[in-house]
Structures are given as structure tokens and as C-alpha cells.
Amino acid sequence: MAPHDRLTTLLDKPTAATPPDVPPVLAVEGLTIAYGGTQVVHGVDLAIGRGQSLALIGESGSGKSTIARALLRLLPEGGRAQGRAVFEGVDVLALPERRFRPLRGRSIGFVPQDPGASLNPVRTIGAQGLEAAALLDLDSKAERREAVLETLAQVGLDDPRRVAASYPHELSGGMLQRVLIGLAVLPRPALLVADEPTSALDVTIQKRILDLLSDLQADLGNSLLLITHDLAIAAERADSLVVLKDGTVHESGATSEVFAAPSSAYARRLHADVPSLHPDRWADLRDVGERRRHGADATPARIEVAGLTKTFGRGDDALVAVDDVSFSVPAGTTHALVGESGSGKTTTIRLLVGLETPDSGSVEVAGAAVHQHNRAELREARRHLQLVYQNxxxxxxxxxxxxxxxxxxxxxxxxxxxxxxxxxxxxxxxxxxxxxxxxxxxxxxxxxxxxxxxxxxxxxxxxxDVLVLDEPTSALDVSVQADIVQLLLRLQAERGLTYLFVSHDLALVRQLAHTVSVMRHGKVVESGPVAEVFAAPEHDYTRTLLASVPRGAER
Incomplete structure (x- = not known):
């Protein structure tokens, strides 16, 4: 049988519902993990049924990734796991390494958080794929190569041969994450462990990756352990939840029950910190800026951007990164620039703070033209225009x-x-x-x-007077993100600060910003007050972005 036929047979095979008397694919009992004399995970119990998904959620430091590494027997030196972790009837924690090694990758797959750090930068995707294909019972290198191409196509990568011939730096973040998922599912593991697989991705790419994991689970019948800090994502994608804090289980159960009525204070806090579930959480603070935008408290524009254009390269290699972009930000309010990676957001803010020179158009901050300053004047202007970076x-x-x-x-x-x-x-x-x-x-x-x-x-x-905030919370957990958003709104209300907020997270923009410009391929495709744009988007692209926001709908 050719690899293509073998893969197609696997994909076409229907997945039956798991009978109630069938034991779970993974059952963890009394798991404790310690580094030296410090215990970091305390008596964790969880179980994942065949073909089912379980989300392990909590803030950074809660022990989520530590548990995943323990199950994969990848704890760093000095780490020690005790308890039971029964996978397919075998306690994997009790196995000698030589007996567990054949299970890792073949029976238990792993999708790490950062594709940039997880792929070898000096080897092609195809070469790294052949390593995963070696776990299949295929007779020749040609069959393994064909299996790699089939899997790259299966995870939604166009032109698999080009992808296989590429090095990691030649692919986007979303493509690299699809590659990692493809390499993990290629050996057809019974259990797939996905550790924050979308935390660094745009909201639309995040949805595609999560859809892909769900589709693969349905097609292949594998079980999924999803590690995330976002309760909305977990609620959308998992059959059951385990809520962790400081290495201790605070709550567990069916997703619909935990999400609808969390019983622990910590789970309730995680629920409250999800922007898409509570868009008006900071309405009182945000309304201070809203009053400055119109009415008796209306303020003049602090930032004026008009007809801004920037092109990189020449001739056939020219890339129009910013194309006739205009917007205005009243003093004491927040304007958001939203869009996927490559939409022109970052180039726009670099032009705003004087790190790039536009081909045409103008930028004024507090009435002063940014690009007509000499070096000394620009330095002085930057005292009143500060940038807060992403990481x-x-x-x-x-x-x-x-x-x-x-x-x-x-x-x-x-x-x-x-x-x-x-x-x-x-x-x-x-x-x-x-x-x-x-x-x-x-x-x-x-x-x-x-x-x-x-x-x-x-x-x-x-x-x-002005802060430019470039994805200032994208590297943070939702709970920490909520604290930062409240801080920014409080400072704005107290000091009258003006913010230009750059983000791909529309739910967060809804909480924080007063006006918004939606960017795509360097152009502003829609703009206006946040409430109006989000309630009745006119452009298909805006509707796509809004539809990608996880809302924790019941499964």
C-alpha cells in the first residue's frame, strides 16, 4: 500500500464514540513534581478519554508545562516526578527510559509553544520531517518523504514540496506552527500534548490552528491535552478542564459545567479576566476618555496622521508597507491599530515615532510635525512621545x-x-x-x-503626553494582561495620557480603545469608534477578525 493510500485510509476511518466502560487513554493520579527539595506540583489527578480533549489552564508558574514535561519524561535535570501516569495501561512514570523512549513521538506527540525555538534553523523542513516519518512502518525513504508531503498538505500548507524544501526562517509563524503540528501527528500518536500552541499568533491564525487541532482529532481519533492560560479557548476546544494554580488543582470537571458556573475563586477570576467575555469590565475608566472625545470635555487632536505612505525596496521587489494611512487621536483617548502580522501596524508606529521616514504624508504630535525636526528637535519631541515594546x-x-x-x-x-x-x-x-x-x-x-x-x-x-503601545500584553497571561489594561486606563483617566495601541487582539481593543483603524496589506480598510465598528463591521476582513475571537461557546 502506498503512503498516500495508507494516510487516506486512516483519515477516512470514522471515529466511534468512546464507550463508557473503556478506560481513559491517560489517567494521572497523585502526580507530584519537585526540583531538588522544592515541590512545584502537588497531587494532581486528571483523566483523558479516548478521542476526548482536556484543557489544563492557569497562569504562568501554575505548573501546566511542568506536568506536560513530566508526562513526556522531559523534566530538566534535578526534576523528579512521583505518582502514577497510566497511558494505554502502562504507568509511564515507572518505565525505564529505554522502554519509554519508543513511546515519545510515536504514541505521545508533542506540539511545543515556540516553533522558532523548536525547529533546527540549519535543516530544511523536509529533512526534519523525515525524522518523524522514521517512526512509521514504511519500507523506503521515498515512502517516508511522500508521507511527510501528505502530512504537510493535511495541516493546510499550500505547496507542500516548497515548504519541505524551505528552512524555518523562510516560513511565517503560522506556517511554522502548522509544521510542528504536522510533525507531531505524522506518527499518528494516540495522545497529542499541545503546550500553548497559539499564544504568539494572530487571532485569525490562532483560530485556524485550533480548528486544525480539532479537525485532526476528529479525523484521527486521537486524544488531546491542551495547555493554555485562556479560559475562553479552553471552553471552546476542550471536553473537560483542569484549573491549576501554584501546582494545585483548584477545579476540574466537564467544560460546560466549569465554564458556566466556576466554583473556585481562582476559576472565577480567570473567567473575569477574559476580555471577550467581559468587554465592558473597565467601562467606567474608559468612559473618561470617551467624554474627552466629544461633548463638553472634547479635546483637540494630539496625534494627526495624514496620507502616510512607506515603500521598502524597488522595482519588482518593492513592498508598500503603509499605503495612504490617516487617523486622528484626541488628547486623553486611545486609538487602536489592528490587523494580522504584515498588515503595516508596526511600520506605521515606527513612522510615528520618527524611526522611519515616510515617502509621503505627514505625522503631527501635539501640533509639531515629527519629520520636519532636525536631530536635536526630534530628540526633544521624543520626551513627549514614548514607546512601550511588545516583549x-x-x-x-x-x-x-x-x-x-x-x-x-x-x-x-x-x-x-x-x-x-x-x-x-x-x-x-x-x-x-x-x-x-x-x-x-x-x-x-x-x-x-x-x-x-x-x-x-x-x-x-x-x-x-503620548504613549505608543506595541502589543504590550501579547506575551502575558490573561490575568496579568487584565492588570496591565486596568493600569493603563487608570493612568489615562488620571493624567490625560494619549495612547496609540497596536494589537491583533480585538477583544482587548474593545476593552481599552475608543477608536480603531483596521489595517490589511498596509491599508486602512475600516475605521471609527470601537463600539460602532465592532457592532456593525462593514468590511469582510473586519468581520473575519471579529469571528476569530474565542468566546467560550458551549461545545
Whole structure:
């Protein structure tokens, strides 16, 4: 039988419902995990039925990924797992490594979180696919190669031969994640472990990847352990949930029951922190900016962008990254730029802050033209226009302590005396809800939310009028994200700050922004007040983005 026929037979085979008396494909009992003398997972129980899906949810540090690594026998040195993990009738924690090794990949597949770090950058996708195909009972390299191409096509990659010949850096993030899923399902494992498989992806690509996992599960009859921090995603995609905090199960059960009426305080908090489920959670704070946009409190525009165009390259290689983009942001309000990767959002903000020069069009901040300044004038203008980056860990010098990180802008601009700078630093740190004891720590000793608060304090210390926020919460859990959104809205209400908020998360935009521009291929395809655009989108692309937002519908 040819590989194509063998794969087609597997895909066409109907998946029967699991009889109630059939044992689960995986049953975990009393799982504890420790590093040295520190226990990080405490007595976890869970079970996944055949062909069923279970979501393991919780914040960073809750133990989700640690449990996955323990089940795959991939704990780092010093990690020790105890308890039982019965897979297909065998306690995999009790097996010697030589007996477990054949199960990893073949019977238990794994989709890691970061495709960029999980694929070998100097080998083609096809070469790495052949390693996965070696786990199949195929007679020749040609059959294995054909099986790889079949799987790449199965996960929705156009032109599988081109993808197989490509290196990882030649593919987009969404394509790389599809490759990882393809390599994981190629040996047809009975259980697939997916560790935050969409956390770094645009909302539309996220939906496609989650749809793909659901389709593969239906086609192949495998079971799925989905690890996520997003309760809405878990509710849409899983049959049952286990809610973790600090390595302890706070709640578990059927998805419909846990989602509809969470019994633990922690699960209720996770529910409250999902933007798509509570779009008006911060309405009182957001309404302060809404009043500034019209009515008696109306304010003049703080940002004016008109006819902005930027092209990279020449001739046939020319790419129009920003194409006649215009928008206006009243002082004390938030304007959002939304769209998928490659839509032109990041180039637009680089033009706004003067890091790129437009081919045509203009940018004015507080009435001053950004691109008509000389070097000294532009430097002075940037005191009032600060940028908060997407990933606080890479935007903060890892060797500096928090106090120096926040103080550096004051040092560069020569603001005040040493004592005055010290006071300004403490004021900025306090304004973002951080204690002074953190001033002596380095970024590695902070949580993700604390690092992003430091980045915001650093941007605020010069007392700017405008903050440009480039995906400031995309690397954070939903609970930490909620804290940051509340912080930004509070600061805006108190100080009258103006925000340009860049995001692909429309649910988050609905909570935070007053107006929005939807970008696609460098163009603004729709714009207006957030409430109006989201309630009655006029463009098909906007409707597609909105339809991709997970809402936790009952299965």
C-alpha cells in the first residue's frame, strides 16, 4: 500500500464514540513534581478519554508545562516526578527510559509553544520531517518523504514540496506552527500534548490552528491535552478542564459545567479576566476618555496622521508597507491599530515615532510635525512621545537593576538633580503599582507582569503626553494582561495620557480603545469608534477578525 493510500485510509476511518466502560487513554493520579527539595506540583489527578480533549489552564508558574514535561519524561535535570501516569495501561512514570523512549513521538506527540525555538534553523523542513516519518512502518525513504508531503498538505500548507524544501526562517509563524503540528501527528500518536500552541499568533491564525487541532482529532481519533492560560479557548476546544494554580488543582470537571458556573475563586477570576467575555469590565475608566472625545470635555487632536505612505525596496521587489494611512487621536483617548502580522501596524508606529521616514504624508504630535525636526528637535519631541515594546524581557537591559532602567531616560535628558531623579523614579514605579523593594532587582528576577510595569514606568518617567503601545500584553497571561489594561486606563483617566495601541487582539481593543483603524496589506480598510465598528463591521476582513475571537461557546 502506498503512503498516500495508507494516510487516506486512516483519515477516512470514522471515529466511534468512546464507550463508557473503556478506560481513559491517560489517567494521572497523585502526580507530584519537585526540583531538588522544592515541590512545584502537588497531587494532581486528571483523566483523558479516548478521542476526548482536556484543557489544563492557569497562569504562568501554575505548573501546566511542568506536568506536560513530566508526562513526556522531559523534566530538566534535578526534576523528579512521583505518582502514577497510566497511558494505554502502562504507568509511564515507572518505565525505564529505554522502554519509554519508543513511546515519545510515536504514541505521545508533542506540539511545543515556540516553533522558532523548536525547529533546527540549519535543516530544511523536509529533512526534519523525515525524522518523524522514521517512526512509521514504511519500507523506503521515498515512502517516508511522500508521507511527510501528505502530512504537510493535511495541516493546510499550500505547496507542500516548497515548504519541505524551505528552512524555518523562510516560513511565517503560522506556517511554522502548522509544521510542528504536522510533525507531531505524522506518527499518528494516540495522545497529542499541545503546550500553548497559539499564544504568539494572530487571532485569525490562532483560530485556524485550533480548528486544525480539532479537525485532526476528529479525523484521527486521537486524544488531546491542551495547555493554555485562556479560559475562553479552553471552553471552546476542550471536553473537560483542569484549573491549576501554584501546582494545585483548584477545579476540574466537564467544560460546560466549569465554564458556566466556576466554583473556585481562582476559576472565577480567570473567567473575569477574559476580555471577550467581559468587554465592558473597565467601562467606567474608559468612559473618561470617551467624554474627552466629544461633548463638553472634547479635546483637540494630539496625534494627526495624514496620507502616510512607506515603500521598502524597488522595482519588482518593492513592498508598500503603509499605503495612504490617516487617523486622528484626541488628547486623553486611545486609538487602536489592528490587523494580522504584515498588515503595516508596526511600520506605521515606527513612522510615528520618527524611526522611519515616510515617502509621503505627514505625522503631527501635539501640533509639531515629527519629520520636519532636525536631530536635536526630534530628540526633544521624543520626551513627549514614548514607546512601550511588545516583549519587556528583551527591551530591558538584563544587567541593569530596575532603578537604573527607569532612571536612564532622566539621565539621558539631564532632568533634575540626582535626588530629584531618584524621587521621579520612585514616583513612576509607585504609579504602576510596584513596590520600592523591586528597585534593586534585575529583570530576570521579575515576573512577566512586573517587567511590563517596569517598561511602562520607564516610559512615564519623562512625563510624556503620548504613549505608543506595541502589543504590550501579547506575551502575558490573561490575568496579568487584565492588570496591565486596568493600569493603563487608570493612568489615562488620571493624567490625560494619549495612547496609540497596536494589537491583533480585538477583544482587548474593545476593552481599552475608543477608536480603531483596521489595517490589511498596509491599508486602512475600516475605521471609527470601537463600539460602532465592532457592532456593525462593514468590511469582510473586519468581520473575519471579529469571528476569530474565542468566546467560550458551549461545545
Amino acid at each position: 519587556p524581557f528583551t527591551s530591558l537591559d538584563p544587567l541593569w537593576k530596575v532603578e537604573r532602567l527607569v532612571r536612564e531616560p532622566l539621565d539621558r535628558y539631564g532632568v533634575g538633580t540626582r535626588a530629584e531623579r531618584r524621587d521621579r523614579v520612585r514616583e513612576a514605579v509607585a504609579s504602576v503599582g510596584l513596590s520600592e523593594e523591586l528597585l534593586t532587582r534585575r529583570p530576570a528576577a521579575l515576573s512577566g507582569g512586573q517587567r511590563q510595569r517596569v517598561a511602562i514606568a520607564r516610559a512615564l518617567v519623562l512625563q510624556p
